Amino acid sequence: MNTTKRPDDTWLYGWALGYAAVGAASLLVPLYAIDLGAGAFLVSLVAATAAFAGVPGAILWGRLVAKTHRRRPFILVALGLTGGVLLCTTFLSSPWTVLVANAMLWFVVAAAAPVLNLVVVAGYDPTEWPVRFGRLNEYQGYGWLAGLVAGGAWSAVAGAVFGVAPLPAKRLFFVASAVLALLGFLVVYVRYPERPSLSERRYVRLLRHVRQNGLVGGRSTRAVPFGPTRVYWAVRSLQSRDGLRSRLRGRFSGSLSRYLAAATLFFAGFAVFFAPLPAFLTDAGYGTGEVFALFVVSAAASAVSYARVGTLATHVDSLRLQTGALVSRAVLFPLVAVAGGVVAPPVGPVAVGVLFAAIGVSWAVIAVTATGLVTDFAPEPVRSEALGAYTALGSLGGGLGSAVGGVVAAALGYAAAFLLAAGCVLVAVLVVAREDRPVGSGL
Secondary structure (H helix, E strand, O other): OOOOOOOOOOHHHHHHHHHHHHHHHHHHHHHHHHHOOOOHHHHHHHHHHHHHHHHHHHHHHHHHHHHHOOOHHHHHHHHHHHHHHHHHHOOOOOHHHHHHHHHHHHHHHHHHHHHHHHHHHOOOOHHHHHHHHHHHHHHHHHHHHHHHHHHHHHHHHHHHOOOOOHHHHHHHHHHHHHHHHHHHHHHHHHHOOOOOOOOHHHHHHHHHHHHHOOOOOOHHHHOOOOOHHHHHHHHHHHHOHHHHHHHHOOOOOHHHHHHHHHHHHHHHHHHHHHOOHHHHHHHOOOOHHHHHHHHHHHHHHHHHHHHHHHHHHOOOOHHHHHHHHHHHHHHHHHHHHHHHHOOOOOHHHHHHHHHHHHHHHHHHHHHHHHHHHHHHHOOHHHHHHHHHHHHHHHHHHHHHHHHHHHHHHHHHOHHHHHHHHHHHHHHHHHHHHOOOOOOOOOO
16 A cells, blocks of 8 residues: 655645746747747747757756655746746847747756656555646646736736837736746745655656556646656656667567657647747737737637547547548648738638637647557557657657748748648658557557
């Protein structure tokens, strides 16, 4: 019987406050860089450096966690430095310094990655871990969405109600986000539980067992697949002795290898589209509040669709569902360029909003079906390594795709970048569609 004391979950409210600040900054930072003179290339580099910075941050801090056996300081440091970085961003006047600050932000957010999963499952039987992972991601997801909503609301009223110019309005919101992160610091400082006795080594071993038995998490876990937390544990899984042996023996072959390659490609395609998207919308005449509203619509559409897609996936072949979602994204990405850049208001913004909602629903389908497909394609001995590879390769594809999207948008225009994104997704569809039914699907 597991005798480790179960921690009080109230500290998660503090982490959710910090994630609200990070969620708002995820869109506010590129828009702020645009106000300072950044173009599509630099805005995409902001996304790319954010994707890459979290991985070494998680790994380096993770080693310190393993050596010191401390938990609480790393969560506090992540929240404290998040507030500090956001506060310092208000004084920056160059888009390149904003890029550096954003990389620092994701580096420090990743500091908590090796800690959060350890704390959230402490005192629980491994069979309950998927529920605990879901709970953690629900707090993060709602915090992220709240940050986006707050950013959109402030952008809408800052000028109209308070008469604040766009650039000072963004700086004031950075200050508010910093205060929110520091408030989260205080909540965690007061409510953080006793140090969990679960070691990282034991966690990795038990997590592999959980994954091999198909307990890979609920829908809310799948909704946030490439944050620093999950990328860190994916890399740790691949660095394990069994993972290295599996790769050397070439056990990632056939359908599994092809699907992992396809996943890397379609996540790269997603990044080619999303990285220059804030710059495109700004150039098309959308205000900060409207851009926030569009991203809120997409996030909300995903959130309300996860459960429905999960139910649908029990009745419909997951491969068919995912193929349909990927094809829809390949169509939707270029349509955003048409509706956003050609169709005049008020029809244009409404059409773009509908497209963003559809993109959000398609993400719900992909997020719910992807980890299940990897689990089914992978034989049981390499299932945990396959899931780790899926997460790590998806992050790699996202970082590279962000950089490529910026280069293409700057050199050839946004339409070319969005068409390239659609092309990457369609090539991935061709790879996915030719696969047989997964070995464990039972369909």
